[in-house]
Amino acid sequence: MSLTATPNGDRVQIAIFGRRNAGKSSVINAVTGQQLAIVSDVKGTTTDPVYKAMEILPIGPCMFIDTPGLDDEGELGEKRVEKAVQVLNRTDIAMLVLDISRLTPEELAQGRGIGEKEQQIQAMIEEKKLPYVIVLNQEDKLSQEEAEKRRQQIMAKNGTVPVCNVSTVRKTGLEKLKDALIMLAPDTDLKLHILGDLVEENDVVVLVVPVDSAAPKGRLIMPQQQVIRDILDNHAVSVVTQVPSLAMTLDMLGDKVKMVITDSQAFGEVSRIVPTQIPMTSFSILFARHKGNLRTLVEGVTAVDRLRDGDRVLIAEGCTHRRQCDDIGTVKIPRWLKEYTGKELQIETCSGTGFPTDLSSYALIIHCGGCTLHEKEMKHRIFRAQQCQVPIVNYGIFIAYVKGILKRSVELFPAVWELLE
Numbered sequence: 529m530s531l532t533a534t535p536n537g538d539r540v541q542i543a544i545f546g547r548r549n550a551g552k553s554s555v556i557n558a559v560t561g562q563q564l565a566i567v568s569d570v571k572g573t574t575t576d577p578v579y580k581a582m583e584i585l586p587i588g589p590c591m592f593i594d595t596p597g598l599d600d601e602g603e604l605g606e607k608r609v610e611k612a613v614q615v616l617n618r619t620d621i622a623m624l625v626l627d628i629s630r631l632t633p634e635e636l637a638q639g640r641g642i643g644e645k646e647q648q649i650q651a652m653i654e655e656k657k658l659p660y661v662i663v664l665n666q667e668d669k670l671s672q673e674e675a676e677k678r679r680q681q682i683m684a685k686n687g688t689v690p691v692c693n694v695s696t697v698r699k700t701g702l703e704k705l706k707d708a709l710i711m712l713a714p715d716t717d718l719k720l721h722i723l724g725d726l727v728e729e730n731d732v733v734v735l736v737v738p739v740d741s742a743a744p745k746g747r748l749i750m751p752q753q754q755v756i757r758d759i760l761d762n763h764a765v766s767v768v769t770q771v772p773s774l775a776m777t778l779d780m781l782g783d784k785v786k787m788v789i790t791d792s793q794a795f796g797e798v799s800r801i802v803p804t805q806i807p808m809t810s811f812s813i814l815f816a817r818h819k820g821n822l823r824t825l826v827e828g829v830t831a832v833d834r835l836r837d838g839d840r841v842l843i844a845e846g847c848t849h850r851r852q853c854d855d856i857g858t859v860k861i862p863r864w865l866k867e868y869t870g871k872e873l874q875i876e877t878c879s880g881t882g883f884p885t886d887l888s889s890y891a892l893i894i895h896c897g898g899c900t901l902h903e904k905e906m907k908h909r910i911f912r913a914q915q916c917q918v919p920i921v922n923y924g925i926f927i928a929y930v931k932g933i934l935k936r937s938v939e940l941f942p943a944v945w946e947l948l949e
Contacts, residue, residue: 534589546625548597551665554696618905622660627668631675641682659712668695736790792924812924829917839891846901848880893920
C-alpha cells in the first residue's frame with residue numbers, strides 16, 4: 529500500500545447481489561464508468577467475490593464487491609452462494625440487482641414483489657440492518673410504461689427502500705442509482721480515527737518501528753503507514769525510530785513527547801526504555817480500538833491463564849502475507865504462549881478470508897490487529913467467537929499481557945484501563 533492509497537478495509541464497501549445474468553457486473557461497470565467486472569452472456573461468469581477499488585464522488589474511496597449468482601447450482605454452486613452471503617459481513621451498502629423483464633406476474637403480486645432468491649438475501653440484508661437499494665436492471669427490454677409500472681409495484685411493497693430502474697445498454701437511470709448510493713453511504717466523519725482524539729496540533733508522537741528479518745523490504749507495513757497519515761491529518765508530528773535509537777530519540781525530544789507507539793513485538797524492550805510518565809501503546813492496540821473492539825479483546829485476554837494441556841488455540845490473521853522465518857503468527861506467538869503457560873497446546877493458524885465457520889472447539893482465539901479487514905468483518909469475527917463462548921484477544925493485547933505491561937499499554941483509554949483495576 530502506498531502512503532497516498534486508502535486501505536481497502538477503510539473504503540465504503542458496496543456489495544452487489546443477484547441471480548446469474550441479472551446484470552450485476554454490467555451495473556458495476558456502468559456506475560463506475562469503467563470495465564471493472566467481466567461481463568458475459570454465460571451464466572456464472574463470476575465464480576468468487578471480486579473486489580474492485582474505486583473512487584465515487586462525493587462518497588469517496590469505495591470497494592465494489594461483485595458476488596456469484598444467488599441461483600448457482602450444484603455442490604460447487606452452493607459453495608459459491610455461501611461465499612456471496614459471507615460478503616454481507618463486511619458490507620456497508622448492498623445493491624440487490626434483478627432483471628426487471630424476467631419478473632413474473634406471480635412474483636410481482638406476492639411478498640416483496642421480487643423473486644424467492646432475492647427475498648432470501650433481502651431478509652439477510654435487513655436482519656443485519658444494512659442500507660440497500662433495489663436495482664431493476666434491463667428496463668430497455670420493456671416499454672417505459674411497463675418498466676415504471678413494475679417499479680411502482682415493487683416500491684409499494686418495500687417501504688422506504690430506494691428502487692431504481694436502470695439500463696446498462698441505454699445508460700439510463702444511472703444517475704438516480706448513484707444518488708441512492710450517496711444517500712445511503714455511511715458518514716465517514718463519525719468514524720473513530722486511529723488516534724485523532726488523542727493528539728492535538730503540534731503534539732509529538734514517537735513511533736517505534738523495528739526493521740528486522742520479518743519486516744518487508746523497502747516499505748513500512750500498513751498499520752504503521754496509517755498511523756503516520758492519521759498523525760499528519762491531525763496536524764501533529766510523527767518521529768519514527770527503532771529500538772536501539774529510542775533512548776537517544778527521547779533524550780533529544782525531552783518533554784515534548786506526547787506518547788510512544790510501538791510494534792507489539794518490541795513491547796518488552798520499549799517499556800523498559802520509555803519513562804513511565806510518557807503514555808505508551810502499540811499499533812495493534814490502536815487498531816483494536818479503531819475497529820471498535822478494544823474492550824472485548826481486553827476482557828478476553830485472561831483466558832490465557834486458564835489454558836490447559838491439549839487445548840486448541842487459533843491464531844488468525846486478516847491478510848495473507850508471505851511468512852518469514854521468525855513470523856509473529858506462526859512462530860513468535862506460539863513460542864510466547866508456551867513460555868507463559870508452560871502447557872502443551874494445539875496451535876492452529878488461518879489467514880485472509882479463511883476464518884473457520886465452527887469456532888466452538890477452541891479454548892482461545894488470538895487475532896491480528898485487523899488492519900486489512902473492514903470494521904464490520906472484524907466485529908463479525910468477534911461476534912462469532914462470543915456466540916461460541918470462545919475468548920478472543922488480539923496480538924498487541926496478548927503480547928502486552930504476557931510481558932506484564934498490559935495495564936500501562938491501555939492507560940490512554942480510561943474506560944478500558946479501569947477493567948484491569
